[in-house]
Amino acid sequence: MNEQAEPKKIKNLKILIADSNVFIAKTLHSILEAFGVRKIFLCHSLKEAEKRYYNTEMDCVFVDFMMENRSGIEFIKKLRTKPGEKNDPKLPIILCTGMTDRDTIFMARDAGVTEVIGKPFSPDQVLEKLENAVNNPREFINVDEFVGPNRRRRTLNRSDFTGENDRRKNALSQNNSGSENS
Amino acid sequence: MxxxxxxxxxxxxxxxxxxxxxxxxxxxxxxxVVALEKAIRQNDRAGVIEKAYNLETEAATFGWPRVTRICKWLRKVFAGDVDQMPSAEDILKTLNALKLMVCDPGNPDPARDEALFRELYPVLKKAVNDI
Structure with missing residues:
Protein backbone atom coordinates (compact mmCIF):
# COMPACT_ATOMS: atom_id res chain seq x y z
CA MET A 1 0.00 0.00 0.00
CA ASN A 2 1.23 3.45 -0.86
CA GLU A 3 1.52 5.70 2.13
CA GLN A 4 1.00 9.34 1.29
CA ALA A 5 3.51 11.54 3.11
CA GLU A 6 2.13 14.43 5.12
CA PRO A 7 2.61 17.66 3.10
CA LYS A 8 5.40 19.80 4.48
CA LYS A 9 4.36 23.14 5.88
CA ILE A 10 6.03 26.03 4.06
CA LYS A 11 6.84 27.84 7.30
CA ASN A 12 8.81 24.89 8.63
CA LEU A 13 11.09 24.58 5.60
CA LYS A 14 14.81 25.22 5.68
CA ILE A 15 15.74 26.96 2.47
CA LEU A 16 19.07 27.85 0.91
CA ILE A 17 19.24 30.71 -1.60
CA ALA A 18 22.36 30.91 -3.75
CA ASP A 19 22.25 34.05 -5.86
CA SER A 20 24.95 36.65 -6.46
CA ASN A 21 22.33 39.12 -7.56
CA VAL A 22 21.77 41.05 -4.35
CA PHE A 23 18.32 42.50 -5.08
CA ILE A 24 16.90 39.32 -6.56
CA ALA A 25 18.19 37.33 -3.59
CA LYS A 26 16.73 39.93 -1.26
CA THR A 27 13.40 39.76 -3.11
CA LEU A 28 13.26 36.00 -2.83
CA HIS A 29 14.27 36.19 0.82
CA SER A 30 11.52 38.74 1.52
CA ILE A 31 8.93 36.63 -0.29
CA LEU A 32 9.86 33.50 1.65
CA GLU A 33 9.92 35.44 4.89
CA ALA A 34 6.44 36.75 4.10
CA PHE A 35 5.34 33.14 3.58
CA GLY A 36 6.42 32.52 7.14
CA VAL A 37 9.64 30.60 6.39
CA ARG A 38 11.89 31.07 9.39
CA LYS A 39 15.08 29.37 8.30
CA ILE A 40 16.43 30.98 5.16
CA PHE A 41 20.14 30.86 4.38
CA LEU A 42 21.20 33.51 1.91
CA CYS A 43 24.52 33.03 0.09
CA HIS A 44 25.97 35.35 -2.52
CA SER A 45 28.73 33.00 -3.69
CA LEU A 46 28.77 29.32 -4.63
CA LYS A 47 31.61 28.64 -2.22
CA GLU A 48 29.55 30.01 0.64
CA ALA A 49 26.45 28.10 -0.56
CA GLU A 50 28.39 24.85 -0.83
CA LYS A 51 29.76 25.20 2.68
CA ARG A 52 26.31 25.94 4.04
CA TYR A 53 24.74 23.06 2.13
CA TYR A 54 27.20 20.45 3.37
CA ASN A 55 26.84 21.60 6.97
CA THR A 56 23.09 22.15 7.26
CA GLU A 57 20.06 20.02 6.62
CA MET A 58 17.90 21.70 3.95
CA ASP A 59 14.43 21.19 2.52
CA CYS A 60 14.90 23.14 -0.68
CA VAL A 61 17.61 25.04 -2.58
CA PHE A 62 17.19 28.00 -4.93
CA VAL A 63 20.15 28.52 -7.28
CA ASP A 64 20.74 31.20 -9.89
CA PHE A 65 21.82 29.94 -13.29
CA MET A 66 24.25 32.73 -14.19
CA MET A 67 26.03 32.74 -10.85
CA GLU A 68 29.79 32.95 -11.29
CA ASN A 69 29.89 32.66 -15.04
CA ARG A 70 27.13 30.06 -15.40
CA SER A 71 28.47 27.83 -12.63
CA GLY A 72 25.01 27.47 -11.08
CA ILE A 73 24.41 24.40 -13.24
CA GLU A 74 27.69 22.79 -12.15
CA PHE A 75 26.73 23.46 -8.55
CA ILE A 76 23.41 21.67 -9.06
CA LYS A 77 25.13 18.67 -10.66
CA LYS A 78 27.44 18.50 -7.66
CA LEU A 79 24.54 18.57 -5.19
CA ARG A 80 22.88 15.74 -7.10
CA THR A 81 25.92 13.50 -7.40
CA LYS A 82 27.58 14.32 -4.06
CA PRO A 83 24.72 15.16 -1.71
CA GLY A 84 26.78 14.85 1.46
CA GLU A 85 25.65 13.45 4.79
CA LYS A 86 23.23 16.15 5.84
CA ASN A 87 21.00 16.17 2.80
CA ASP A 88 18.90 13.84 0.73
CA PRO A 89 20.04 13.45 -2.91
CA LYS A 90 16.37 13.97 -3.83
CA LEU A 91 16.37 17.43 -2.27
CA PRO A 92 14.20 19.82 -4.30
CA ILE A 93 16.35 22.23 -6.29
CA ILE A 94 14.78 25.24 -7.97
CA LEU A 95 16.77 27.03 -10.64
CA CYS A 96 16.18 30.77 -10.96
CA THR A 97 17.06 32.15 -14.36
CA GLY A 98 16.56 35.22 -16.44
CA MET A 99 17.18 33.14 -19.52
CA THR A 100 14.28 30.90 -20.32
CA ASP A 101 15.35 29.79 -23.78
CA ARG A 102 15.07 26.14 -24.76
CA ASP A 103 18.79 25.39 -24.37
CA THR A 104 18.93 26.76 -20.84
CA ILE A 105 15.83 24.86 -19.77
CA PHE A 106 17.18 21.60 -21.24
CA MET A 107 20.53 22.19 -19.58
CA ALA A 108 18.78 22.74 -16.25
CA ARG A 109 16.58 19.68 -16.67
CA ASP A 110 19.59 17.51 -17.52
CA ALA A 111 21.47 18.81 -14.48
CA GLY A 112 18.66 17.46 -12.30
CA VAL A 113 16.70 20.53 -11.23
CA THR A 114 13.27 19.98 -9.79
CA GLU A 115 11.72 23.21 -11.00
CA VAL A 116 12.78 26.23 -13.02
CA ILE A 117 11.56 29.68 -12.13
CA GLY A 118 12.01 32.45 -14.68
CA LYS A 119 13.06 35.91 -13.61
CA PRO A 120 11.19 38.15 -13.08
CA PHE A 121 9.10 36.11 -10.68
CA SER A 122 6.11 37.02 -8.58
CA PRO A 123 5.23 35.72 -5.08
CA ASP A 124 2.51 33.42 -6.44
CA GLN A 125 4.97 31.82 -8.86
CA VAL A 126 7.44 31.25 -6.03
CA LEU A 127 4.72 29.69 -3.91
CA GLU A 128 3.54 27.45 -6.73
CA LYS A 129 7.04 26.23 -7.61
CA LEU A 130 7.98 25.72 -3.97
CA GLU A 131 4.84 23.75 -3.14
CA ASN A 132 5.22 21.68 -6.25
CA ALA A 133 8.89 20.93 -5.61
CA VAL A 134 8.46 20.09 -1.94
CA ASN A 135 5.05 18.46 -1.78
CA ASN A 136 4.51 17.06 -5.24
CA PRO A 137 7.84 15.49 -6.19
CA ARG A 138 8.30 13.53 -9.39
CA GLU A 139 9.78 10.04 -9.44
CA PHE A 140 13.53 10.26 -8.77
CA ILE A 141 15.97 8.72 -11.22
CA ASN A 142 19.47 7.72 -10.19
CA VAL A 143 21.43 6.09 -13.00
CA ASP A 144 24.95 6.54 -14.36
CA GLU A 145 24.00 9.19 -16.90
CA PHE A 146 21.43 11.09 -14.90
CA VAL A 147 20.56 11.88 -11.32
CA GLY A 148 17.44 13.93 -10.73
CA PRO A 149 13.67 14.03 -10.94
CA ASN A 150 12.14 12.22 -13.89
CA ARG A 151 12.50 14.51 -16.87
CA ARG A 152 9.09 13.51 -18.15
CA ARG A 153 6.28 15.23 -16.36
CA ARG A 154 3.13 13.21 -15.87
CA THR A 155 0.40 15.09 -17.71
CA LEU A 156 -2.35 12.49 -17.90
CA ASN A 157 -5.72 13.74 -16.70
CA ARG A 158 -4.44 17.13 -15.74
CA SER A 159 -7.27 18.95 -14.04
CA ASP A 160 -5.88 22.29 -15.25
CA PHE A 161 -5.88 21.27 -18.93
CA THR A 162 -8.13 23.74 -20.74
CA GLY A 163 -7.65 22.79 -24.40
CA GLU A 164 -10.45 21.32 -26.50
CA ASN A 165 -8.77 18.08 -27.38
CA ASP A 166 -6.88 16.32 -24.59
CA ARG A 167 -5.43 13.49 -26.67
CA ARG A 168 -3.83 11.73 -23.71
CA LYS A 169 -7.11 11.66 -21.83
CA ASN A 170 -8.97 10.51 -24.94
CA ALA A 171 -6.45 7.75 -25.55
CA LEU A 172 -6.76 6.64 -21.94
CA SER A 173 -10.57 6.52 -22.03
CA GLN A 174 -10.44 4.63 -25.35
CA ASN A 175 -8.07 2.10 -23.80
CA ASN A 176 -10.32 1.75 -20.78
CA SER A 177 -13.48 1.24 -22.85
CA GLY A 178 -11.56 -1.25 -25.04
CA SER A 179 -10.57 -3.31 -22.05
CA GLU A 180 -14.13 -3.19 -20.66
CA ASN A 181 -15.53 -4.46 -23.98
CA SER A 182 -13.08 -7.30 -24.31
CA MET B 1 -8.85 30.42 8.64
CA VAL B 33 24.40 51.74 -14.26
CA VAL B 34 27.58 53.63 -13.35
CA ALA B 35 29.20 50.29 -12.40
CA LEU B 36 28.04 48.78 -15.69
CA GLU B 37 29.44 51.73 -17.63
CA LYS B 38 32.78 51.34 -15.84
CA ALA B 39 32.95 47.68 -16.83
CA ILE B 40 32.15 48.60 -20.45
CA ARG B 41 34.80 51.30 -20.57
CA GLN B 42 37.37 48.90 -19.10
CA ASN B 43 36.30 46.30 -21.66
CA ASP B 44 35.73 43.85 -18.80
CA ARG B 45 33.55 41.41 -20.76
CA ALA B 46 32.77 39.04 -17.90
CA GLY B 47 31.98 42.01 -15.66
CA VAL B 48 29.66 43.55 -18.26
CA ILE B 49 27.81 40.25 -18.80
CA GLU B 50 27.31 39.71 -15.07
CA LYS B 51 26.31 43.28 -14.30
CA ALA B 52 24.02 43.55 -17.32
CA TYR B 53 22.34 40.23 -16.47
CA ASN B 54 21.80 41.22 -12.85
CA LEU B 55 20.39 44.59 -13.82
CA GLU B 56 18.28 43.01 -16.57
CA THR B 57 16.55 40.62 -14.18
CA GLU B 58 16.19 43.17 -11.39
CA ALA B 59 14.79 45.85 -13.70
CA ALA B 60 12.29 43.31 -15.02
CA THR B 61 11.28 42.39 -11.47
CA PHE B 62 10.79 45.97 -10.37
CA GLY B 63 9.06 47.37 -13.44
CA TRP B 64 11.73 48.98 -15.64
CA PRO B 65 11.07 47.22 -18.96
CA ARG B 66 13.24 49.42 -21.22
CA VAL B 67 16.18 49.17 -18.86
CA THR B 68 15.65 45.40 -18.96
CA ARG B 69 15.78 45.31 -22.75
CA ILE B 70 18.84 47.52 -23.04
CA CYS B 71 20.67 45.42 -20.44
CA LYS B 72 19.69 42.25 -22.27
CA TRP B 73 21.12 43.81 -25.44
CA LEU B 74 24.38 44.74 -23.71
CA ARG B 75 24.66 41.27 -22.19
CA LYS B 76 24.19 39.63 -25.58
CA VAL B 77 26.58 42.01 -27.34
CA PHE B 78 29.35 41.38 -24.84
CA ALA B 79 28.68 37.64 -24.86
CA GLY B 80 29.05 37.71 -28.65
CA ASP B 81 25.52 36.36 -29.01
CA VAL B 82 24.62 38.79 -31.81
CA ASP B 83 23.44 38.77 -35.38
CA GLN B 84 25.71 41.66 -36.26
CA MET B 85 28.31 43.21 -33.98
CA PRO B 86 27.34 46.84 -33.28
CA SER B 87 29.88 49.64 -33.62
CA ALA B 88 31.48 51.22 -30.55
CA GLU B 89 29.48 54.32 -31.37
CA ASP B 90 26.20 52.38 -31.21
CA ILE B 91 27.18 50.86 -27.86
CA LEU B 92 27.98 54.31 -26.53
CA LYS B 93 24.70 55.68 -27.82
CA THR B 94 22.82 52.85 -26.10
CA LEU B 95 24.70 53.37 -22.87
CA ASN B 96 23.92 57.09 -22.92
CA ALA B 97 20.24 56.35 -23.40
CA LEU B 98 20.36 53.95 -20.45
CA LYS B 99 22.06 56.57 -18.28
CA LEU B 100 19.39 59.10 -19.17
CA MET B 101 16.61 56.63 -18.33
CA VAL B 102 17.97 56.16 -14.81
CA CYS B 103 19.28 59.67 -14.13
CA ASP B 104 16.43 60.40 -11.71
CA PRO B 105 14.89 57.02 -10.91
CA GLY B 106 12.68 58.50 -8.21
CA ASN B 107 10.87 60.48 -10.93
CA PRO B 108 10.72 58.21 -13.95
CA ASP B 109 9.64 59.68 -17.29
CA PRO B 110 8.03 56.89 -19.32
CA ALA B 111 7.31 59.18 -22.31
CA ARG B 112 10.95 60.21 -22.58
CA ASP B 113 12.12 56.62 -22.13
CA GLU B 114 9.71 55.41 -24.79
CA ALA B 115 10.98 58.04 -27.24
CA LEU B 116 14.60 57.14 -26.47
CA PHE B 117 13.89 53.46 -26.95
CA ARG B 118 12.07 54.03 -30.24
CA GLU B 119 15.02 56.00 -31.54
CA LEU B 120 17.44 53.30 -30.48
CA TYR B 121 15.35 50.37 -31.63
CA PRO B 122 16.77 49.99 -35.19
CA VAL B 123 20.32 49.90 -33.79
CA LEU B 124 19.35 47.38 -31.11
CA LYS B 125 17.37 45.19 -33.49
CA LYS B 126 20.18 45.08 -36.05
CA ALA B 127 22.52 43.52 -33.52
CA VAL B 128 20.09 41.39 -31.54
CA ASN B 129 17.04 40.34 -33.49
CA ASP B 130 14.90 39.21 -30.53
CA ILE B 131 15.25 42.41 -28.56
Missing amino acids: SDEQQKKEMLARANMAVGGVAKEFVGNLNDR
Missing part, protein backbone atom coordinates in the same frame (compact mmCIF):
# COMPACT_ATOMS: atom_id res chain seq x y z
CA SER B 2 -9.22 28.41 5.42
CA ASP B 3 -6.17 27.36 3.38
CA GLU B 4 -7.26 29.60 0.55
CA GLN B 5 -7.54 32.60 2.84
CA GLN B 6 -4.20 31.84 4.41
CA LYS B 7 -2.61 31.67 0.97
CA LYS B 8 -4.15 35.01 0.01
CA GLU B 9 -2.71 36.61 3.13
CA MET B 10 0.70 35.11 2.51
CA LEU B 11 0.72 36.46 -1.02
CA ALA B 12 -0.46 39.90 0.09
CA ARG B 13 2.35 40.04 2.66
CA ALA B 14 4.85 38.90 0.04
CA ASN B 15 3.73 41.53 -2.47
CA MET B 16 4.18 44.21 0.16
CA ALA B 17 7.64 42.90 0.95
CA VAL B 18 8.60 43.01 -2.75
CA GLY B 19 7.42 46.64 -2.84
CA GLY B 20 9.92 47.45 -0.08
CA VAL B 21 12.81 45.88 -2.00
CA ALA B 22 11.70 47.71 -5.17
CA LYS B 23 12.10 51.07 -3.38
CA GLU B 24 15.59 50.11 -2.31
CA PHE B 25 16.40 49.06 -5.89
CA VAL B 26 15.29 52.42 -7.28
CA GLY B 27 17.59 54.21 -4.85
CA ASN B 28 20.45 52.09 -6.11
CA LEU B 29 19.70 52.05 -9.84
CA ASN B 30 21.94 54.94 -10.86
CA ASP B 31 24.99 53.45 -9.12
CA ARG B 32 24.38 50.13 -10.82
Whole structure:
Protein backbone atom coordinates (compact mmCIF):
# COMPACT_ATOMS: atom_id res chain seq x y z
CA MET A 1 0.00 0.00 0.00
CA ASN A 2 1.23 3.45 -0.86
CA GLU A 3 1.52 5.70 2.13
CA GLN A 4 1.00 9.34 1.29
CA ALA A 5 3.51 11.54 3.11
CA GLU A 6 2.13 14.43 5.12
CA PRO A 7 2.61 17.66 3.10
CA LYS A 8 5.40 19.80 4.48
CA LYS A 9 4.36 23.14 5.88
CA ILE A 10 6.03 26.03 4.06
CA LYS A 11 6.84 27.84 7.30
CA ASN A 12 8.81 24.89 8.63
CA LEU A 13 11.09 24.58 5.60
CA LYS A 14 14.81 25.22 5.68
CA ILE A 15 15.74 26.96 2.47
CA LEU A 16 19.07 27.85 0.91
CA ILE A 17 19.24 30.71 -1.60
CA ALA A 18 22.36 30.91 -3.75
CA ASP A 19 22.25 34.05 -5.86
CA SER A 20 24.95 36.65 -6.46
CA ASN A 21 22.33 39.12 -7.56
CA VAL A 22 21.77 41.05 -4.35
CA PHE A 23 18.32 42.50 -5.08
CA ILE A 24 16.90 39.32 -6.56
CA ALA A 25 18.19 37.33 -3.59
CA LYS A 26 16.73 39.93 -1.26
CA THR A 27 13.40 39.76 -3.11
CA LEU A 28 13.26 36.00 -2.83
CA HIS A 29 14.27 36.19 0.82
CA SER A 30 11.52 38.74 1.52
CA ILE A 31 8.93 36.63 -0.29
CA LEU A 32 9.86 33.50 1.65
CA GLU A 33 9.92 35.44 4.89
CA ALA A 34 6.44 36.75 4.10
CA PHE A 35 5.34 33.14 3.58
CA GLY A 36 6.42 32.52 7.14
CA VAL A 37 9.64 30.60 6.39
CA ARG A 38 11.89 31.07 9.39
CA LYS A 39 15.08 29.37 8.30
CA ILE A 40 16.43 30.98 5.16
CA PHE A 41 20.14 30.86 4.38
CA LEU A 42 21.20 33.51 1.91
CA CYS A 43 24.52 33.03 0.09
CA HIS A 44 25.97 35.35 -2.52
CA SER A 45 28.73 33.00 -3.69
CA LEU A 46 28.77 29.32 -4.63
CA LYS A 47 31.61 28.64 -2.22
CA GLU A 48 29.55 30.01 0.64
CA ALA A 49 26.45 28.10 -0.56
CA GLU A 50 28.39 24.85 -0.83
CA LYS A 51 29.76 25.20 2.68
CA ARG A 52 26.31 25.94 4.04
CA TYR A 53 24.74 23.06 2.13
CA TYR A 54 27.20 20.45 3.37
CA ASN A 55 26.84 21.60 6.97
CA THR A 56 23.09 22.15 7.26
CA GLU A 57 20.06 20.02 6.62
CA MET A 58 17.90 21.70 3.95
CA ASP A 59 14.43 21.19 2.52
CA CYS A 60 14.90 23.14 -0.68
CA VAL A 61 17.61 25.04 -2.58
CA PHE A 62 17.19 28.00 -4.93
CA VAL A 63 20.15 28.52 -7.28
CA ASP A 64 20.74 31.20 -9.89
CA PHE A 65 21.82 29.94 -13.29
CA MET A 66 24.25 32.73 -14.19
CA MET A 67 26.03 32.74 -10.85
CA GLU A 68 29.79 32.95 -11.29
CA ASN A 69 29.89 32.66 -15.04
CA ARG A 70 27.13 30.06 -15.40
CA SER A 71 28.47 27.83 -12.63
CA GLY A 72 25.01 27.47 -11.08
CA ILE A 73 24.41 24.40 -13.24
CA GLU A 74 27.69 22.79 -12.15
CA PHE A 75 26.73 23.46 -8.55
CA ILE A 76 23.41 21.67 -9.06
CA LYS A 77 25.13 18.67 -10.66
CA LYS A 78 27.44 18.50 -7.66
CA LEU A 79 24.54 18.57 -5.19
CA ARG A 80 22.88 15.74 -7.10
CA THR A 81 25.92 13.50 -7.40
CA LYS A 82 27.58 14.32 -4.06
CA PRO A 83 24.72 15.16 -1.71
CA GLY A 84 26.78 14.85 1.46
CA GLU A 85 25.65 13.45 4.79
CA LYS A 86 23.23 16.15 5.84
CA ASN A 87 21.00 16.17 2.80
CA ASP A 88 18.90 13.84 0.73
CA PRO A 89 20.04 13.45 -2.91
CA LYS A 90 16.37 13.97 -3.83
CA LEU A 91 16.37 17.43 -2.27
CA PRO A 92 14.20 19.82 -4.30
CA ILE A 93 16.35 22.23 -6.29
CA ILE A 94 14.78 25.24 -7.97
CA LEU A 95 16.77 27.03 -10.64
CA CYS A 96 16.18 30.77 -10.96
CA THR A 97 17.06 32.15 -14.36
CA GLY A 98 16.56 35.22 -16.44
CA MET A 99 17.18 33.14 -19.52
CA THR A 100 14.28 30.90 -20.32
CA ASP A 101 15.35 29.79 -23.78
CA ARG A 102 15.07 26.14 -24.76
CA ASP A 103 18.79 25.39 -24.37
CA THR A 104 18.93 26.76 -20.84
CA ILE A 105 15.83 24.86 -19.77
CA PHE A 106 17.18 21.60 -21.24
CA MET A 107 20.53 22.19 -19.58
CA ALA A 108 18.78 22.74 -16.25
CA ARG A 109 16.58 19.68 -16.67
CA ASP A 110 19.59 17.51 -17.52
CA ALA A 111 21.47 18.81 -14.48
CA GLY A 112 18.66 17.46 -12.30
CA VAL A 113 16.70 20.53 -11.23
CA THR A 114 13.27 19.98 -9.79
CA GLU A 115 11.72 23.21 -11.00
CA VAL A 116 12.78 26.23 -13.02
CA ILE A 117 11.56 29.68 -12.13
CA GLY A 118 12.01 32.45 -14.68
CA LYS A 119 13.06 35.91 -13.61
CA PRO A 120 11.19 38.15 -13.08
CA PHE A 121 9.10 36.11 -10.68
CA SER A 122 6.11 37.02 -8.58
CA PRO A 123 5.23 35.72 -5.08
CA ASP A 124 2.51 33.42 -6.44
CA GLN A 125 4.97 31.82 -8.86
CA VAL A 126 7.44 31.25 -6.03
CA LEU A 127 4.72 29.69 -3.91
CA GLU A 128 3.54 27.45 -6.73
CA LYS A 129 7.04 26.23 -7.61
CA LEU A 130 7.98 25.72 -3.97
CA GLU A 131 4.84 23.75 -3.14
CA ASN A 132 5.22 21.68 -6.25
CA ALA A 133 8.89 20.93 -5.61
CA VAL A 134 8.46 20.09 -1.94
CA ASN A 135 5.05 18.46 -1.78
CA ASN A 136 4.51 17.06 -5.24
CA PRO A 137 7.84 15.49 -6.19
CA ARG A 138 8.30 13.53 -9.39
CA GLU A 139 9.78 10.04 -9.44
CA PHE A 140 13.53 10.26 -8.77
CA ILE A 141 15.97 8.72 -11.22
CA ASN A 142 19.47 7.72 -10.19
CA VAL A 143 21.43 6.09 -13.00
CA ASP A 144 24.95 6.54 -14.36
CA GLU A 145 24.00 9.19 -16.90
CA PHE A 146 21.43 11.09 -14.90
CA VAL A 147 20.56 11.88 -11.32
CA GLY A 148 17.44 13.93 -10.73
CA PRO A 149 13.67 14.03 -10.94
CA ASN A 150 12.14 12.22 -13.89
CA ARG A 151 12.50 14.51 -16.87
CA ARG A 152 9.09 13.51 -18.15
CA ARG A 153 6.28 15.23 -16.36
CA ARG A 154 3.13 13.21 -15.87
CA THR A 155 0.40 15.09 -17.71
CA LEU A 156 -2.35 12.49 -17.90
CA ASN A 157 -5.72 13.74 -16.70
CA ARG A 158 -4.44 17.13 -15.74
CA SER A 159 -7.27 18.95 -14.04
CA ASP A 160 -5.88 22.29 -15.25
CA PHE A 161 -5.88 21.27 -18.93
CA THR A 162 -8.13 23.74 -20.74
CA GLY A 163 -7.65 22.79 -24.40
CA GLU A 164 -10.45 21.32 -26.50
CA ASN A 165 -8.77 18.08 -27.38
CA ASP A 166 -6.88 16.32 -24.59
CA ARG A 167 -5.43 13.49 -26.67
CA ARG A 168 -3.83 11.73 -23.71
CA LYS A 169 -7.11 11.66 -21.83
CA ASN A 170 -8.97 10.51 -24.94
CA ALA A 171 -6.45 7.75 -25.55
CA LEU A 172 -6.76 6.64 -21.94
CA SER A 173 -10.57 6.52 -22.03
CA GLN A 174 -10.44 4.63 -25.35
CA ASN A 175 -8.07 2.10 -23.80
CA ASN A 176 -10.32 1.75 -20.78
CA SER A 177 -13.48 1.24 -22.85
CA GLY A 178 -11.56 -1.25 -25.04
CA SER A 179 -10.57 -3.31 -22.05
CA GLU A 180 -14.13 -3.19 -20.66
CA ASN A 181 -15.53 -4.46 -23.98
CA SER A 182 -13.08 -7.30 -24.31
CA MET B 1 -8.85 30.42 8.64
CA SER B 2 -9.22 28.41 5.42
CA ASP B 3 -6.17 27.36 3.38
CA GLU B 4 -7.26 29.60 0.55
CA GLN B 5 -7.54 32.60 2.84
CA GLN B 6 -4.20 31.84 4.41
CA LYS B 7 -2.61 31.67 0.97
CA LYS B 8 -4.15 35.01 0.01
CA GLU B 9 -2.71 36.61 3.13
CA MET B 10 0.70 35.11 2.51
CA LEU B 11 0.72 36.46 -1.02
CA ALA B 12 -0.46 39.90 0.09
CA ARG B 13 2.35 40.04 2.66
CA ALA B 14 4.85 38.90 0.04
CA ASN B 15 3.73 41.53 -2.47
CA MET B 16 4.18 44.21 0.16
CA ALA B 17 7.64 42.90 0.95
CA VAL B 18 8.60 43.01 -2.75
CA GLY B 19 7.42 46.64 -2.84
CA GLY B 20 9.92 47.45 -0.08
CA VAL B 21 12.81 45.88 -2.00
CA ALA B 22 11.70 47.71 -5.17
CA LYS B 23 12.10 51.07 -3.38
CA GLU B 24 15.59 50.11 -2.31
CA PHE B 25 16.40 49.06 -5.89
CA VAL B 26 15.29 52.42 -7.28
CA GLY B 27 17.59 54.21 -4.85
CA ASN B 28 20.45 52.09 -6.11
CA LEU B 29 19.70 52.05 -9.84
CA ASN B 30 21.94 54.94 -10.86
CA ASP B 31 24.99 53.45 -9.12
CA ARG B 32 24.38 50.13 -10.82
CA VAL B 33 24.40 51.74 -14.26
CA VAL B 34 27.58 53.63 -13.35
CA ALA B 35 29.20 50.29 -12.40
CA LEU B 36 28.04 48.78 -15.69
CA GLU B 37 29.44 51.73 -17.63
CA LYS B 38 32.78 51.34 -15.84
CA ALA B 39 32.95 47.68 -16.83
CA ILE B 40 32.15 48.60 -20.45
CA ARG B 41 34.80 51.30 -20.57
CA GLN B 42 37.37 48.90 -19.10
CA ASN B 43 36.30 46.30 -21.66
CA ASP B 44 35.73 43.85 -18.80
CA ARG B 45 33.55 41.41 -20.76
CA ALA B 46 32.77 39.04 -17.90
CA GLY B 47 31.98 42.01 -15.66
CA VAL B 48 29.66 43.55 -18.26
CA ILE B 49 27.81 40.25 -18.80
CA GLU B 50 27.31 39.71 -15.07
CA LYS B 51 26.31 43.28 -14.30
CA ALA B 52 24.02 43.55 -17.32
CA TYR B 53 22.34 40.23 -16.47
CA ASN B 54 21.80 41.22 -12.85
CA LEU B 55 20.39 44.59 -13.82
CA GLU B 56 18.28 43.01 -16.57
CA THR B 57 16.55 40.62 -14.18
CA GLU B 58 16.19 43.17 -11.39
CA ALA B 59 14.79 45.85 -13.70
CA ALA B 60 12.29 43.31 -15.02
CA THR B 61 11.28 42.39 -11.47
CA PHE B 62 10.79 45.97 -10.37
CA GLY B 63 9.06 47.37 -13.44
CA TRP B 64 11.73 48.98 -15.64
CA PRO B 65 11.07 47.22 -18.96
CA ARG B 66 13.24 49.42 -21.22
CA VAL B 67 16.18 49.17 -18.86
CA THR B 68 15.65 45.40 -18.96
CA ARG B 69 15.78 45.31 -22.75
CA ILE B 70 18.84 47.52 -23.04
CA CYS B 71 20.67 45.42 -20.44
CA LYS B 72 19.69 42.25 -22.27
CA TRP B 73 21.12 43.81 -25.44
CA LEU B 74 24.38 44.74 -23.71
CA ARG B 75 24.66 41.27 -22.19
CA LYS B 76 24.19 39.63 -25.58
CA VAL B 77 26.58 42.01 -27.34
CA PHE B 78 29.35 41.38 -24.84
CA ALA B 79 28.68 37.64 -24.86
CA GLY B 80 29.05 37.71 -28.65
CA ASP B 81 25.52 36.36 -29.01
CA VAL B 82 24.62 38.79 -31.81
CA ASP B 83 23.44 38.77 -35.38
CA GLN B 84 25.71 41.66 -36.26
CA MET B 85 28.31 43.21 -33.98
CA PRO B 86 27.34 46.84 -33.28
CA SER B 87 29.88 49.64 -33.62
CA ALA B 88 31.48 51.22 -30.55
CA GLU B 89 29.48 54.32 -31.37
CA ASP B 90 26.20 52.38 -31.21
CA ILE B 91 27.18 50.86 -27.86
CA LEU B 92 27.98 54.31 -26.53
CA LYS B 93 24.70 55.68 -27.82
CA THR B 94 22.82 52.85 -26.10
CA LEU B 95 24.70 53.37 -22.87
CA ASN B 96 23.92 57.09 -22.92
CA ALA B 97 20.24 56.35 -23.40
CA LEU B 98 20.36 53.95 -20.45
CA LYS B 99 22.06 56.57 -18.28
CA LEU B 100 19.39 59.10 -19.17
CA MET B 101 16.61 56.63 -18.33
CA VAL B 102 17.97 56.16 -14.81
CA CYS B 103 19.28 59.67 -14.13
CA ASP B 104 16.43 60.40 -11.71
CA PRO B 105 14.89 57.02 -10.91
CA GLY B 106 12.68 58.50 -8.21
CA ASN B 107 10.87 60.48 -10.93
CA PRO B 108 10.72 58.21 -13.95
CA ASP B 109 9.64 59.68 -17.29
CA PRO B 110 8.03 56.89 -19.32
CA ALA B 111 7.31 59.18 -22.31
CA ARG B 112 10.95 60.21 -22.58
CA ASP B 113 12.12 56.62 -22.13
CA GLU B 114 9.71 55.41 -24.79
CA ALA B 115 10.98 58.04 -27.24
CA LEU B 116 14.60 57.14 -26.47
CA PHE B 117 13.89 53.46 -26.95
CA ARG B 118 12.07 54.03 -30.24
CA GLU B 119 15.02 56.00 -31.54
CA LEU B 120 17.44 53.30 -30.48
CA TYR B 121 15.35 50.37 -31.63
CA PRO B 122 16.77 49.99 -35.19
CA VAL B 123 20.32 49.90 -33.79
CA LEU B 124 19.35 47.38 -31.11
CA LYS B 125 17.37 45.19 -33.49
CA LYS B 126 20.18 45.08 -36.05
CA ALA B 127 22.52 43.52 -33.52
CA VAL B 128 20.09 41.39 -31.54
CA ASN B 129 17.04 40.34 -33.49
CA ASP B 130 14.90 39.21 -30.53
CA ILE B 131 15.25 42.41 -28.56
